[in-house]
Amino acid sequence: MSALLRIALLSAWNRRLTLGLTVLAIALAVALLLGVERSRVAARTSFAQSVSGTDLILGARTSPVQLMLYSVFRIGGATHDIGWDSYEAIARHPDVAWSIPLALGDSHRGFPVVGTNAAYFEHFRYGRERKLALAQGRPFAGLFETVLGAEVARRLGYRLGDRITLSHGSGAPNLAEHDDKPFTVVGILAPTGTPVDHSLHVSLEAITAIHLDWQGGAPIPGVRIAAAHVEKFDLRPKTLTAALIGLKQRAAVFKVQRDINRYADEPLLAALPGVALDELWRVVALVEQVLLGISALVVAVGLAGLVAVILASLGERRRELAVLRSVGAGPRHILALLALEGGGVTLAGIGLGLVGLELLAWLAGPLLEARLGLTLALQGVTLAELQRLAAVAATGMAASLLPAALAYRRALGDGLTPRL
Amino acid sequence: MRMNPAFAFCLAAALALAASAAQAHGRARKTGHAAHVHGQARLMLAVAGNAVQIGLETPLDNLLGFEHAPRTAKEKQAVDALRARLDTPQTLFELDPAARCQVESVRIAGLPHARTAHDHADLEADFSFTCAQPPRALTLQLFSAFPRLQRLDVEQVTPAGQALHRLGPGQSRLEW
Structure with missing residues (x-):
């Protein structure tokens, strides 16, 4: 042999x-x-890592898969926003432990801009109960401050203190710029391996502020509201794209879902992200x-x-x-x-x-x-x-x-x- | 003009019915119209620690073969049998025996009664169980109990996370 x-x-x-x-x-x-x-x-x-920490996604009534894709993965867009008052009512639901409001739609050099609040840094979870961590700097506090995802900072070479402008809309190269109201980079997040890495985070008030002198998707000619003056306006957001919701008891998820889907004042949808993912x-x-x-x-x-x-x-x-x-x-x-x-x-x-x-x-x-x-x-x-x-x-x-x-x-x- | 009393009564009844239908429809407009597909049903399974909650949403047709108010003695019997079956959920949902689960409560909404007057009607039932130990598996007897049921979308939230399973007749076991 x-x-x-x-x-x-x-x-x-x-x-x-x-x-x-x-x-x-x-x-x-x-x-x-x-x-x-x-x-x-x-x-x-x-x-699955990206959605594992969220019990429900709140959004306008659409397909659960669609809602999950645009709110978590920033793929595709929302057809409708939801009212801030509806969001607040849902956030006060006795079974809701925390909620993270999300206002999407603007971008910076192809990366999506997420309007949110401090809850994002406190409550967002990915993977096995992992919290967001800042590699450098701090969460945004002032109006025109932004926190970058790890990949945004790496690929565009941004550092703390850099000033950047946001574009209105996303995708196309020749977007209208919000160049009168630049943002300062105050924080850079540690890498997560989720869509967070590819996002820029600003406050909800900032999203309202940069659109103050805008109408119908373009600046109103002749009207310029200087960055220094926007604080005089009511910057409370009127609408939101979606919200991530965490519950006190994970098992109550179907009850809360039913309550949200039957919310009388606005057609809302609560989607279970893990279920929507399986559907996808x-x-x-x-x-x-x-x-x-x-x-x-x-x-x-x-x-x-x-x-x-x-x-x-x-x-x-x-x-x-x-x-x-x-x-x-x-x-x-x-x-x-x-x-x-x-x-x-x-x-x-x-x-x-x-x-x-x-x-x-x-x-x-x-x-x-x-x-x-x-x-x-x-x-x-x-x-x-x-x-x-x-x-x-x-x-x-x-x-x-x-x-x-x-x-x-x-x-x-x-x-x-x-x-x- | 003198109205025939019988006709007047009918007219009044019709108006009242129309008004109540319009009201019902108005409510539905606000909360939306849930999908209603015969042969398909949705099962919601939530497991946390020793507590299990199961919700079932299904067109009545899947369980009874009709959705109107029971007219004949046979139809009344079928509704009674269905109620009895749903009241003993341990025969429909067999949680793994090692966990030693007991029925805690049953809530049924949408069983047809004499005054039901819908074209389509859904049944919503919620069952809760308490167990001595966290259960790890569930065997469903829905397909054998209700042969008209062809597809069951199971949305589950367990310690293993959220998941969706689409089951057909012959698939009855869920593990997590």
Whole structure:
């Protein structure tokens, strides 16, 4: 057996280029197969981390998924705001422990601006009951002060004391600027891996203040209210985009939800963020299945390539195999030789794929975590992955039996008698 | 003009009905119209420590096969049987036996009675249980008890967090 292995290895070394490329193809296919699944899990964990501390999201009546996406993940926009008085009434509900008001819609160089109050720094929780922490500075106290998310500060290179202006609206590059009322950076939050990192936080009063001399989405011509004078106006917000709610008793969530949904003065919606998230995943599940199907097909292509390479090599190895037969190797030795080669290449491909994937996670992990909040943890191989890898290995070995069987059937004389 | 007394009575009754319907509709306008899809129901499961609360919202059709006031003796019987079934929630919701759970209270709203006059009617029921130990699993007997029920959206809030499960007949176990 060891002699056979030696022959197989030496013969493979002789054809190292083609076999090496085949190993690479299988490695890439395996990395894709596992990578798709790992990023799916990472995305789910990361999204769940962002909502885990909130019991209910309060907003205008819309789809719960929509409300969750725009209030927590700042994806898409609200069709309606809610009245401040409704918010206050809900916040006074006996079962509500805390609430964080959110006024969204403005942006700064593509990053969303969140109008909120001190409750945000006190009550917001993510992951496993983790609180927001300030890496530098303090929460906003004055009107034109802002606290930056970690990623905003990092990518735009802002430091404490910098002055920035907000844009009206979000998305498009040529937005109207609130350039008469600049904000001072007073705090920078520690990284959280949630959408908080990508947000700028200002007070609700500041949101009202920068829109004082605005009407219909643009400054009113001829009317300028200087930053120094805005304090004379009533800056209490009239509307909100949404609010995050924490309860005294988590089990009371359905009761509070029912009370909010039946609130008589304004159509409101209370969404359970974890439930809305699961609803979103159910929609996305089809796409995930397609991705998984595609990566399985890529594995099949890789293994087909393996079979093709070994089959093609049979022609070029006719002499080699015939010589082996003539020195006493039986057909089963030839069979074993070729099956060994196919299995070896498959296993090498799987191994290389795994190493490559871990290497990629190690290299690109910090970047993904910063940009997308995805944590691709360096993890051991899970049981589900092991099952998939075993399936790939079994398929690879079974497939390489095809060329082996062909060689097995070839007559002894084949390859020794020159064909004319 | 002299009005036939019977006609006058009918007219008055019709006006009163219309007024009450308008009032009911006005209320619905303010609080909105909940979705009403036969075959589907919503189950809310909240577990905190030793307390379990279960809320069920379903079109009556899923439980009875009709949503109007019971007219025949058979329909009356069906309503009575449903009430009896809902009053013993431990037969519908089997919490894991190790937790030793007891029914604490049952609140049922929306069972049809002689004066119900809706096209569509929903049943809302709240059940609470107290257990000796925190339960870890729940087996539902809703699909076997109510064959017209085809889909159940379970929203659960447990120590493991919030989650949504969509169950069909044959899926009856929830774990957390």
